[in-house]
Amino acid sequence: MELIQINQATKILKGRTVLDHVNLTLEQGGIYGFFGPNGSGKTMLFRAICGLIYLNSGEISVFGKRVGEKQFPDDLGLVIESVGFWNEFTGFENLKFLAAIKGKVTEKDITAVLERVGLDPGDTRIYKKYSLGMKQRLAIAQAVMEQPHLLVLDEPSNALDEDGVRAIHQIIREENQRGCTVLIASHNKSDIDSLCQRKFKMIEGTLQEISSDSRPENGGNST
Numbered sequence: 001m002e003l004i005q006i007n008q009a010t011k012i013l014k015g016r017t018v019l020d021h022v023n024l025t026l027e028q029g030g031i032y033g034f035f036g037p038n039g040s041g042k043t044m045l046f047r048a049i050c051g052l053i054y055l056n057s058g059e060i061s062v063f064g065k066r067v068g069e070k071q072f073p074d075d076l077g078l079v080i081e082s083v084g085f086w087n088e089f090t091g092f093e094n095l096k097f098l099a100a101i102k103g104k105v106t107e108k109d110i111t112a113v114l115e116r117v118g119l120d121p122g123d124t125r126i127y128k129k130y131s132l133g134m135k136q137r138l139a140i141a142q143a144v145m146e147q148p149h150l151l152v153l154d155e156p157s158n159a160l161d162e163d164g165v166r167a168i169h170q171i172i173r174e175e176n177q178r179g180c181t182v183l184i185a186s187h188n189k190s191d192i193d194s195l196c197q198r199k200f201k202m203i204e205g206t207l208q209e210i211s212s213d214s215r216p217e218n219g220g221n222s223t
Helices: 042-049 089-102 107-115 132-144 162-177 189-195
Strands: 002-013 016-027 029-033 055-064 075-081 152-153 181-185 198-203 206-210
Touching: 016 042, 029 042, 029 189, 042 055, 042 152, 042 181, 075 132, 075 162, 089 107, 089 132, 107 132, 132 152, 132 162, 152 162, 162 181, 162 189, 181 189, 189 198
Parallel strands: 029 181, 029 198, 075 152, 152 181
Antiparallel strands: 002 016, 002 055, 198 206
């Protein structure tokens, strides 16, 4: 079953083409990796898939529904750039506020997801006092706590030590095993190589699938 369908997606910002006629079809249930240099378009592509930007041309469908134009994917867990947590509240309090929006998870669930990412649910430190690694763990916690069917993670191992990276990799595998489709953009080669069944390289807004032997497949943008 097709989960994500991208047709000729193009985005231009300040005269620069940041997504250049991107075509891509992703099936439900996979872990898909996207890599490339800074400014290559990875984050912009993820923002487009999540309905956070408007395209200049082309279209993107997720779960069979077009995104963009104030339409967002249903059942989405997301980490892109900085997550908008409240500095003056604890990690538990932040997740409790976010959980109240949909009312899908309990305080017991929040406790469990904090422990799962390696944070102490009883920690009284406010978010402003968190280390960068703790902030990243909390970001992952908010993305997975409602058990979404699509998980979009931009640099999921950012600021994490070796133990943290292993823990997040395990969480990603567990989420995928329960049926979640996962998209990862990363500079960390181990994120891509150890987790992803299909890998895509972005260069100047164009997308190219890389075969298992790390040689580019024939053609331009992936289809």
